[in-house]
Amino acid sequence: MSAVLATPTDGDGRTRVAVTELIALRARVARVSWPPVQSRASSAGQQHSRLYGRGMDYAESRAYQPGDDVRRLDWRLTARSGKLHTKLFQEEREGRVLVLLDTHASMRFGTRARFKSVQAARAAALVAWFAVRAGERIGAMAFGACDRVLKPRGGVRGALAFCGALGEWDALENPAQFEPLSDALARAGRLLHGASRVILISDGFSCDEAARKRLLDLRHHASVGVLMVGDPLELASAPAGRYPLEHDGVRREVALEADRQRETFQRALGAGQQRLGDLARALGLRRRTIDTTADPMDAVTALMGQGGGVT
Incomplete structure (x- = not known):
């Protein structure tokens, strides 16, 4: 355990994943009164x-x-x-949960509180701790800029390894590498190995038309949940004003004054979440959307539990 806590990849919790924060989420999951995970689901992929x-x-x-x-x-x-x-x-039989984590460069963006990548890791860690509470094994597959797999493991050690992997993957240099969601889902299908549920965490920018068939294929073997992570500027029109944005050390200022200008800007930024949300809705998948300022607890509880599928 000390090796995980002392990991040199521990970040600030804003632009980089803080593993210590992910581990501390265990206490919050332990306080949830309603058992959110039904380990003997009567859906596809049942144990x-x-x-x-x-x-x-x-x-x-x-x-x-x-x-x-x-x-x-x-x-x-x-x-x-x-x-x-x-x-x-x-x-x-012991259940297995597989988290599909989007690591594309678009996830390293945030105007409030933290990057989407950090928020995604926080949500993924909650999934892991809920799985431990239900006696399920937890595994992960990163797709996009980072191509990594963590085999499912059970118990607290499995969750600690999961949190440590999230920190390590976040600390890797992210090249401008793109992987269509359909390709990632195809890889996930080969990695299921009896997984009873799959949780996809993404901002949706890699969502392509071919992802529909891949999601349907996954749904035949496991319960599939989708968590869409967005920045507040991606999910709603920003108030009128001038906004400083920085990319690769270059700082620019974007003027958003007119209503039409702000709406166009928001639609362009939020196109990924819209595509993935529409697809999940059409397929009847359990889904939730959070921004970078939100507490992901309610969304993860709904995806891992018996709540409805609305956003």
Whole structure:
């Protein structure tokens, strides 16, 4: 644990991911009163096995057959029916959660509170701690400028490794590399390995038309949730004024005075979230949108729990 806490990649929590902050989110998840994760979902990718064995969950009883374990006899049903009956149990398989994390250069943008990349990491860490609470394994795949995979691991150690990976990936130099969302989803499909749920965290700028089929393919194997992360300037028209923007050390000032000018600016910046949101809505996927100033707790709780799919 100390290796994670002392990681040299720990950032300021604004432009770089602070691993210590991600680890501290564990305490917040522990205080959530309603269990947000249903580990035996009845949707695609369910963990509930129909293998009858020495599991802890009672399934049903049936007439005794030669070779059945006499220790599993259902004495109450036997007494009522006058015939021997055996209890059958469902073996619960350990669930797996796979987080797909967008690391494109567009995520390194923010006008308030923090970069989208930092907010995305905070949300991903909450997903990890919720998974630990539900007894599920947590894994991750970064796509875009960073191409990395973290194999699913369980327990607190798994979540700590997950948080550490988020910090390490954020600290990597991000080249101007672009990966269409459809390509990333295709890779994710090959990495599922029994994952019961997938959480996509992105600003949507890599969303392409081919992503529709890939999301449908994923939905056949797992429960899919989409968390769209945006800057306030991307999600709503800014008040009239002059805004300083900096990119690669170059500082410029953008004048946004007229209503039409501000609306055009907002539509251009928010095109990614709009595309991904429209796609998730059309496919009926569970979805939420947060900006860089928001507390991601409610959005993550809804995606990991039983809440509706509206933004």
